[in-house]
Amino acid sequence: MDSATPPASPASGRDFYADLMRASQASRAGFLAERERWLRGVPVEGREELLFEFEMLLRAVERYLNLNTVVDAGGRPLVTRDFHEELADVRDAMDRAIRVARHLQDPDSDQKMVFRKYVETQLADDRIRRALIEEALDQDTPPESLFVLREAFDALKNLLDHLLKLPVANLGLFQDVGKLALREIVLNRYFRPFRPLEFRVEYDRLRSVRLLDVLASLPEEQRTLFATAFLGLFRLLHYLAYVDAEGVPPYPRRVRVLLALVRSEANSLASWMHSELSPKSHSKALQAATLRAARDIARETERVAREVLVNLDREPEAPSRAAAAFTTLFRTQVVILVETLSPNGGLTDGVFDELLSPQDAALRLRKDLWVYAQLCRTAETHLRAEDVPAAERALDALKAFLGYFHDGGYQLLRYADYDAFDRFTSLLVELPWPPEGPGIRARLAEDLRRFVQTLESTFHAVSRRTLLQGRGFDRQEAEALRDRFLAVAAR
Structure with a gap:
């Protein structure tokens, strides 16, 4: 871009990436704009990263409570299976989500809402109590919405503490916990977690100079498609940073939940690249490269699930092995796509760190x-x-x-x-x-x-x-x- 002729149109100035992100959230644009204003006023260091972690945990819990993410489901009949381990994983993820939510909550408003909750339990007049309950559940502001979700997770965590004392946690119990958690997550007004290939202006940005210059040189339709692919790959790498951040074994149980999320969204990205990105790439070289990338992501994700994730209960090092394999996979695909879009870009083959300087x-x-x-x-x-x-x-x-x-x-x-x-x-x-x-x-x-x-x-x-x-x-x-x-x- 530094050597290119700058655009002559005086009508530019549009943030392309913000437009792309908001286009995937058009039905909730008002709520998300209000949430952005709230986040800018949160007096907490690293508030954007805390919000990312919180919504990542919500999404991970949602996916983990879906039977499709139980990686060894084919190994034994589900109706005779004990789901103690999975419920303990969910309980740890919820516990972390509650702690992150407390960091995001303004202390003054949090105390007011806690006091209002206490008053609600002490009132004898059902009319006033009902009004207070409805007022809280209306979620008129992001802090109220965050408080409602935190309270729900607190209740579910306490419920899980008692359920885990049962001798067996069967399939029906696992599914019922999933229904309760899913309802609280998807009905939340301001903190409903992102869907696959839905991005947030608060924390989804491409911060590679070379990558940004490559995207800026593309026609608008191609630019939208490839920006989506890169945002999806970097989102997955962002997830994996939370697995690596845990250091050495023993890993907290929520790591299993996060790896299930990575597996789920990697498959979603591969499917989208196969059905949307590859057919709409303009040249045969791009079509071939994106199709190959989609297949590589799908194939390697399946291999990691089959050979590594099934051993999470038995091998203390399995989480780090899975994270390393996924990280290598996604970094490699980023570099390959950049090199395909810009063959003379001067990247050393396979060097991700050079791209993200x-x-x-x-x-x-x-x-x-x-x-x-x-x-x-x-x-x-x-x-x-x-x-x-x-x-x-x-x-x-x-x-x-x-x-x-x-x-x-x-x-x-x-x-x-x-x-x-x-x-x-x-x-x-x-x-x-x-x-x-x-x-x-x-x-x-x-x-x-x-x-x-x-x-x-x-x-x-x-x-x-x-x-x-x-x-x-x-x-x-x-x-x-x-x-x-x-x-x-x-x-």
Whole structure:
């Protein structure tokens, strides 16, 4: 992208990946937007990762309580099977989900809801008690929704503690627990877990510079398809990080639940690549590569399930072996797809770490932020000088840059930074064009000045990152990028 001609259209600035993610959630867009606003205000370090872990556990419990994920179901009749082990796995996953939910819950609002729950149990007047119950179950806000789900999991965990004391946990009991858990999960208003190939703007971002540049060069239809494939592969790798994070045996029981989720969603991704991605790839080479990737994922997932996952009860090292096999599989497919899309991209064969270099991402983001600030400052200067033709050219350059920025640098921002950038982008894209009247131009100049401050503070924060220590800022390269956008606008 650095050597390519920047887009000339002044109407760009759309976050393609956010559009892709929201398109898969159109029926729940209002709830998810409100949840985003809530999450930005949660005063907890690493709140996005906590939310990811919480929803991953919800999804994992849902899948694990489905008999199709019982990997050795064919080995013995289900009606005579004892499901103690599986219920103990679910109980541990629920326990972890409850603890993560508590971290996400604001202490003040949590105490108020706990007190309201206590009052509800003490009331003698059934009318008032019924009103309080209905008010809680309405889930009018994300904190209330989170509290309702946490309370439900607390009750289910206590129920499981008693059920696990029974001499046998038969198939009917296992299925009934599954029904109760599934109902609480899917009826939750704000924290209903993502479905396969449904992504969240809060934590699903592609943070590889090379990968982002490859996707930006594709036609829109292909871009949507391959972005979905890459997001799906990185989601699976994100799951597996929670298995690796557990260190050495003995692994907590929830690891078995997480591996069942990986297996389930790997099969879903392989099926989608086979039926959707491969047939719609434009060239025969891409069709062959994506079909081969789908088959490799399906075949290796089945092998790991058959040879490794069935031994989780007997081999302490089985979880780490399964995680290692899955990690190698998904990393390999990412590299293969990138190399197929960009045969001359210069990747060393099979080197995933080179593709996902955090230093490259920080360097790219730092350069893009500097160029962004320069273009904003140029537009502000011309607006304040009432040089309308020059101001319009500068704003054209800025709006053209937005498309480039949203394809690359924007994806490398931290989630906490998105709000300020999104608000400025909306202001600029929705502005009457060209901006007429001294009043509108003066307000725009002031908005540009304030946003330059945001850009500069973000630039300095990125520059202070440890991985950029000793890496000087290449001003000449940044100026060349800025000048290309200014030159396009001046044509």
